[in-house]
Amino acid sequence: MKDNLLSQPLRYFIFKNRKSFGIGLGLLIVTNALDSATPLVLKVAIDTITAGNFEPTELLKTAALFFAVMFMLAATRYGWRIFWSEYHTSAADELRNRVFHHYSQMGPSFYTKNSVGEMMSQITNDVQFFRNGIGPGLLILIDGISLIILIVPSMIYLSPSWTAKCLVFIAIVPFFIHAITKRIGALSKEQQGMLARLTSFTQELVSGVKIVKIFTMESQRSEKYQELSKEYLDKSNQLNRVDSFFNPLMQMAVATGTIILLYIGGGEVITGAVTLGSFVAFQRYINKIIWPFSALGYGLSQMQKGRSAFERIKVLLEQPVEFPDLFNQKQTPHVASVESIELKNVGFKYGEIEVLKNINLEIKKGQFIGITGPVGAGKSTLLHLLVDYLGNYSGQILLNGKDYNEYAKSEIWKSIKMVPQEPFLFSSSIRNNVILSSASNEQQLNAIVSMVDFDKDMKTLERGLETFVGEKGVQLSGGQKQRLTLARGVYAKPDVILLDDTLSALDTKTEANVRDHLFKSSREQIRVIVANKVQSLMKADQIVVLSEGQIEAIGTHEELLEKSKFYLNQWRLQQMNEAGETHA
Known part of the structure; x- marks a missing residue:
């Protein structure tokens, strides 16, 4: 029927x-x-x-x-x-x-x-x-x-x-x-x-x-x-x-x-x-x-x-769904923990426009991976592929050695969380926007709120964590929304956390706090950060430089200063800007 x-x-x-x-x-x-x-x-x-x-x-x-x-x-x-x-x-x-x-x-x-x-x-x-x-x-x-x-x-x-x-x-x-x-x-x-x-x-x-x-x-x-x-x-x-x-x-x-x-x-x-x-x-x-x-x-x-x-x-x-397995009960492999993610000759097109091509990358448990590159290089698209939000890509993406297509989307999304560039808050309280469907842990919640430097904002809010933020967070500033969105991703404690240029919207102190937290966080977690600031990626185990949809270079901070012209220019330019701000 x-x-x-x-x-x-x-x-x-x-x-x-x-x-x-x-x-x-x-x-x-x-x-x-x-x-x-x-x-x-x-x-x-x-x-x-x-x-x-x-x-x-x-x-x-x-x-x-x-x-x-x-x-x-x-x-x-x-x-x-x-x-x-x-x-x-x-x-x-x-x-x-x-x-x-x-x-x-x-x-x-x-x-x-x-x-x-x-x-x-x-x-x-x-x-x-x-x-x-x-x-x-x-x-x-x-x-x-x-x-x-x-x-x-x-x-x-x-x-x-x-x-x-x-x-x-x-x-x-x-x-x-x-x-x-x-x-x-x-x-x-x-x-x-x-x-x-x-x-x-x-x-x-x-x-x-x-x-x-x-x-x-x-x-x-x-x-x-x-x-x-x-x-x-x-x-x-x-x-x-x-x-x-x-x-x-x-x-x-x-x-x-x-x-x-x-x-x-x-x-x-x-x-x-x-x-x-x-x-x-x-x-x-x-x-x-x-x-x-x-x-x-x-x-x-x-x-x-x-x-x-x-x-x-x-x-x-009648339109075919793009995520058909979200609500079905079919038996798929269970992800106990993410041991590795591997991309083999991955490519992606938006219509006829080729955004990524021949991407080969292996990320292992506990690694801190940085991604940088010029505007339009495909950085955000790469993160969307890692979180399995885009279909119809070429090549293979493997999770623990098995193709993404063998897993239910829900199974992947339980283990991989992404904090996007554009912050989005639900019409609810600050607490509910951070914990979402997770269990509430007051100690962990307060620690993360402090980490994203939101505790000082809490002092001005009469109801604290129970403050209603309004539709799309209309009661908060852009920076406050960005910090709460970041807190949400960190609070979930996923096996893999992806930050899409999220740190760029933060002030220097808050950015340092978050960066240190991610660097010092459990070596059981994979952390992938897209950033334009070289300083945000210096401590990464590997930094990927994208250019025109392809990997230009991979290496540590010191290695890329030697073999990536783009990375070196970015480093020098940002050093000059920091020096200028210091003298000013």
Whole structure:
């Protein structure tokens, strides 16, 4: 049944939630049956009164019957609302989690092509449109069909000729419904796509509000927002104009029946050919049938919008995941500890652009490895390969002598942690941002906070480690965020820690503290640091110099001063800068 989600989503969710769906549907049918019986009960009461043989006991029985029907009607109506809501809310919850699960397994190539706003629109707006389609939309459609099935025979029972004449215009309604729902589907898809663009632009605007303010871009951004908003408004109005045809069309077709009834039925009541009770009951049925025929249009409209929304979700879910093993339970080698990592003729391309080529490097347990090189040399890309975040590379990367592909991603990521250039903090407390899913160790936490020189900042924070940092750490400065991100990596105590030019954002004292900590840390840990400052790498066991995606040289600090022109120039330039700062 799992594969049916993409091909037959409605059938999939009905089967998955068959209990709540079945009970809700059953109670809805009972509700409609009781509702359809009320005009006949009313007919009996009116005919009893107008017949002239008025008996209070008979009237009381009829009133009691009418009350019992209405009481049961209220109870069953309450019941189907509860169970039907459970069905479609459960379906929406599963679909929303399925989309999130899919996002979790996608890699950098996906996130570079899709905006945050677009993804937010899919997991919120599109899921909600789909829920409205298979929930209220399907409910209203079934409600309308079942009422028509129950009401029309009741009308025929009262008078076949009245029924044929009063509902004569109903026959043409299905043709209009087909044309309108087809147009609604196309317009709904365009509207949802436009809403995604508007959401994406808004998210980008909020995230970049500082840049907008500093560069006085308010007017330009406002004009662009108004332009996108106007396009969304136009699409919505187009959809609403077509959608608005449904109710007037249905009501006009059925309301015509009331006029016909008054014309042909009034005379028959006066002549005594039919009873007043039959006339009143038939008129009640005409009023009741306005809703079912209107419901056909509204229900189909909602289902068409839901179908269009699911088509957008389907496009996402059909995209192959880049990290397929994150949540499965397949048996893969266990990494007790990282003894070595080896790269054999590794190369990598971003599209057609070759970033790394012929990388051969072996890193052993306890080693301190430095990586440097000019801008664009591939340093960050190399770290992303080491942490197994990029796929489709050429060559081999081995962990403890086994190919990375033999391990589950989760197994590798338990042992290898990376601190990226761009700091990211969750909307939570300082403590939670540092420990994440690790167990809290107060002594270790305080030591690391002190190591990254954050203890002095703690004195200005009233709640200390429990201070809420806000979305993306908005309450903290850039340097504070960088230090907490670094503390997070160190606190995890992984077998391998990768620092992507993280130390460059720190002041000299803090950088020295971290560098000394890493150098003195357990010889069981592999430490790989990307840095432009030669001073940050001097104590490394091996320093790798990258140039144009290739390894230019490998060696210790002293060896590279002899055999790497780039490294030597960097060393001299930084020495000169330090000397200048000292004299200043």
